[in-house]
Amino acid sequence: MINRRHFLKVMPPALALSGYPVHGFTKDAVDGRIIIIMLQGGMDGLLAVPPIGDDDLFKQRKALVAANPLKLNPLFGIHPNFKNFSRLLKINEASIVHATSFPYTGRSHFEGQNISQIGLRKPFSVDTGWLGRAMDVAKITGKAMSLDAPLLIRGAMEFDNFYPASISNTSKPKNDLLNLIKNSHDEDMMKTFEKLNQSLMQGSDELRARDPLSLASKAGEAMRHNDGPRVAVLTIPEFDDHSSIGSTTGHHPDLFTLLDSVFGQLKKSLKETWKDSIVLTTTEFGRTVQENGSEGTDHGYGSVGLLAGGLIKQSSVVANWPGLSNKALFEKRDLYATIDYRSVCAACIEAAFGLDHGLIIDKVFQDKNIKRTYHHIFG
Amino acid sequence: MYENKFHWARKIGFGLRPEDTIPDNIDVWNKEQLKISNVDLGLNGQGQWPDNFNFSLEKRFKRLHTYRTKEKKYDNDDISLDEKNRLRFAARDENIVHLYDVYKYWNNSIYGQDTFHQRLVHFWANHFTVGGSNNFRNYIIGDLIFNTIAENLDGSFSDLLQKVTLHPGMLDYLDNVHSAGENSKFTYTMRKEGKTAGLNDNLSRELLELHTVSTAKEYSEKDIKNTAMILAGWGLSVSDYIENFNEEKSYNNISKNITFKKFIYKPYNKNKAEPGSKVVLGKSFSSGPSSLYKLIKMLAEDDFTAKHLSRKLAIHFLGENVSKEEIQEIYKVWKASNGDLAEVHKVTLKVAQKTKIKKFLWPTTWMFQCIRLSGAQFISDKNRNNGFGKIQKNGLPKYEPLGILDEIGHNFWSSRQPDGYSEKKQDWVSTEHFDRRIRIASRIYAANPSISGEEIAEIYGFSDRTKMAISSAKTSKDKFIVALCSPELMEV
Numbered sequence: 001m002i003n004r005r006h007f008l009k010v011m012p013p014a015l016a017l018s019g020y021p022v023h024g025f026t027k028d029a030v031d032g033r034i035i036i037i038m039l040q041g042g043m044d045g046l047l048a049v050p051p052i053g054d055d056d057l058f059k060q061r062k063a064l065v066a067a068n069p070l071k072l073n074p075l076f077g078i079h080p081n082f083k084n085f086s087r088l089l090k091i092n093e094a095s096i097v098h099a100t101s102f103p104y105t106g107r108s109h110f111e112g113q114n115i116s117q118i119g120l121r122k123p124f125s126v127d128t129g130w131l132g133r134a135m136d137v138a139k140i141t142g143k144a145m146s147l148d149a150p151l152l153i154r155g156a157m158e159f160d161n162f163y164p165a166s167i168s169n170t171s172k173p174k175n176d177l178l179n180l181i182k183n184s185h186d187e188d189m190m191k192t193f194e195k196l197n198q199s200l201m202q203g204s205d206e207l208r209a210r211d212p213l214s215l216a217s218k219a220g221e222a223m224r225h226n227d228g229p230r231v232a233v234l235t236i237p238e239f240d241d242h243s244s245i246g247s248t249t250g251h252h253p254d255l256f257t258l259l260d261s262v263f264g265q266l267k268k269s270l271k272e273t274w275k276d277s278i279v280l281t282t283t284e285f286g287r288t289v290q291e292n293g294s295e296g297t298d299h300g301y302g303s304v305g306l307l308a309g310g311l312i313k314q315s316s317v318v319a320n321w322p323g324l325s326n327k328a329l330f331e332k333r334d335l336y337a338t339i340d341y342r343s344v345c346a347a348c349i350e351a352a353f354g355l356d357h358g359l360i361i362d363k364v365f366q367d368k369n370i371k372r373t374y375h376h377i378f379g
Numbered sequence: 380m381y382e383n384k385f386h387w388a389r390k391i392g393f394g395l396r397p398e399d400t401i402p403d404n405i406d407v408w409n410k411e412q413l414k415i416s417n418v419d420l421g422l423n424g425q426g427q428w429p430d431n432f433n434f435s436l437e438k439r440f441k442r443l444h445t446y447r448t449k450e451k452k453y454d455n456d457d458i459s460l461d462e463k464n465r466l467r468f469a470a471r472d473e474n475i476v477h478l479y480d481v482y483k484y485w486n487n488s489i490y491g492q493d494t495f496h497q498r499l500v501h502f503w504a505n506h507f508t509v510g511g512s513n514n515f516r517n518y519i520i521g522d523l524i525f526n527t528i529a530e531n532l533d534g535s536f537s538d539l540l541q542k543v544t545l546h547p548g549m550l551d552y553l554d555n556v557h558s559a560g561e562n563s564k565f566t567y568t569m570r571k572e573g574k575t576a577g578l579n580d581n582l583s584r585e586l587l588e589l590h591t592v593s594t595a596k597e598y599s600e601k602d603i604k605n606t607a608m609i610l611a612g613w614g615l616s617v618s619d620y621i622e623n624f625n626e627e628k629s630y631n632n633i634s635k636n637i638t639f640k641k642f643i644y645k646p647y648n649k650n651k652a653e654p655g656s657k658v659v660l661g662k663s664f665s666s667g668p669s670s671l672y673k674l675i676k677m678l679a680e681d682d683f684t685a686k687h688l689s690r691k692l693a694i695h696f697l698g699e700n701v702s703k704e705e706i707q708e709i710y711k712v713w714k715a716s717n718g719d720l721a722e723v724h725k726v727t728l729k730v731a732q733k734t735k736i737k738k739f740l741w742p743t744t745w746m747f748q749c750i751r752l753s754g755a756q757f758i759s760d761k762n763r764n765n766g767f768g769k770i771q772k773n774g775l776p777k778y779e780p781l782g783i784l785d786e787i788g789h790n791f792w793s794s795r796q797p798d799g800y801s802e803k804k805q806d807w808v809s810t811e812h813f814d815r816r817i818r819i820a821s822r823i824y825a826a827n828p829s830i831s832g833e834e835i836a837e838i839y840g841f842s843d844r845t846k847m848a849i850s851s852a853k854t855s856k857d858k859f860i861v862a863l864c865s866p867e868l869m870e871v
Contacts, residue, residue, distance in 0.1 A: 040796075108588055109796065186866070
């Protein structure tokens, strides 16, 4: 019986075709890279990675299961739009964590998004992000591929943004002008103008495209350099759909295709740095197990995390599968999250920056009860 | 205490143009600001806004319908793809609505004498966010902003909430058009035909969390579900309706009795409503459309709504570090007047005048203030003849006013989350945001400002440090840009 509450670390047999890649990574290495893809709006984890071996899935859901998921192992399949990601699974460069969530059950997008970025239990309680605090501890810099500076990356360490402008009859500000403006400001404003000045000195950049794919490409390019950022944050918005979200094709599946191509693009643009990298998705919550009245799903709890990168040695689906029978659901409606996603984030920080788990849960997540999942994901 | 009229007009409005007059006694001006005229000035402040660019909901739906009908016809025509696209774009541009709304939005902000009212419009349009969509909502967001929000800021919050909740834009944006009671006739019929139908709780959740009581109220998932049941039936499937819209006929697929007027003004279909009574926050509501009016009134008058909105208003006008006492002063008036917005806005203005804290301005607020206080002309670039100071020769508006709003990351017509734009400084401080500020400042310089960077520094009492930076700049353009990107103009 697969469908029981029992820790599964299932190798996807159909995919374990090649040998394990050897990257020369050791626990001592601290030169890793972390790229976070924030999936804003709540990704439906059961649509992305359906537990096709769990009969209750088909009892609970009528329309919202892709017609031809790729089978990963007896329990799990993956939506057919994840073509690049499936290939990464095959070569042991990707893993999946299922039935997981940040510790938040309130079903508000905005509280949930805040918690997924601050990494603490109480929403809006601090002004720094878990990634920003991890950067502080590891003393490294980062880059946000967006117009704004996401809370996730905020901490004491420096980061800058990349999101090229497109305003006609304007050009990049000149250094002397920036210096003057900088001099009239204090503190964080001054620092931001200074950072803008530095990024301009790093050479001209006329690439104007700012779709997630182009941004992934720029992120990889910047992170390849020895003195480049070690952390990057990308956002894919618009997962917040509640009606006709699509099963095999449609809005959610289109977003899967986009997310999948971002994974592919990151591997391409990180080049040799890919072997030292870990890319992971975050989302504020999963969706209801049952469909709502308009071929969509509403705000729920447990979802799925997708991880890829050379730091992974062996592909797996990590889950403590709670089941989908009515009794097994959280508040009779949502997939139970049996893994605190912060433990996955902590493992990624440990793998990429070589920080000790105890230090991470103390300084970054400020919660001593977060379990170490490093060996499940990177072991 | 804001005694300097130039600072004060920026604190609560979009500032003063160099030629604007203001009585020396600020209180007299404040009284003027609290009157709501709702007269939209003409382009560049000349005369009145042309009536052919004012769009009622009917006009908006007609334009959308015309566009859709033509588009469909071209799809079926036996012509080349290039020709199809050319005709499609032409039909779109001829029937476009939201670009005129965007012009009006810029124009009111830059030239409107009722500058506090204009800022209030932006505040409430943000509170009641309806994200854009090219296929439908961009045609009616302007109606929500100018005809629903701007026109109802001197009545009760309860009235405003009801009008906004039942606006076709809100009902579509938060999916209520897709919701039907589990035990409604509609759901029964649909399911019998093997189709899906049922409740969608998106609007009900945000009505409680964002628009009224907030999560501080600690309502339950059941409250959300029951609110969704009361909302079920409100909102008709807009896109289907538009494609088949014909003024002479009713639309049979939805309901035999729904006329165009009803579709707009009372978009209620009892076949989709959930029968029976529902309990929300301990209060029971009977079936029928009037239960939503009652629920909205109850939520509007809830103590948590008063707290939530008093805090939001204080943060918007005073700054994010607002004190409990300042919020309390607004809250007291909210309670005493039972959410009378005229009273609430009056006290907000009063509290703002006394405060010592500063607000980091939204990028649009900063941009409109900069255009206004420097006496620039809209944002037309006369030297290069490529601005958008006038509606073009062929009668079609340009896309740039909309594009610039997107560029600076603050666009009421963009697709975005229902919690609206942040009021926190940290969310607007980034290298890319500051790059945009400098670029916008250079565009304003090209739009013939009537005063220089040094003059701005004098009028607005810049620090010696900022003045030094301005005087160190080599060209008058650079001096102007340093002045516009100064801490003094980014915060007030």
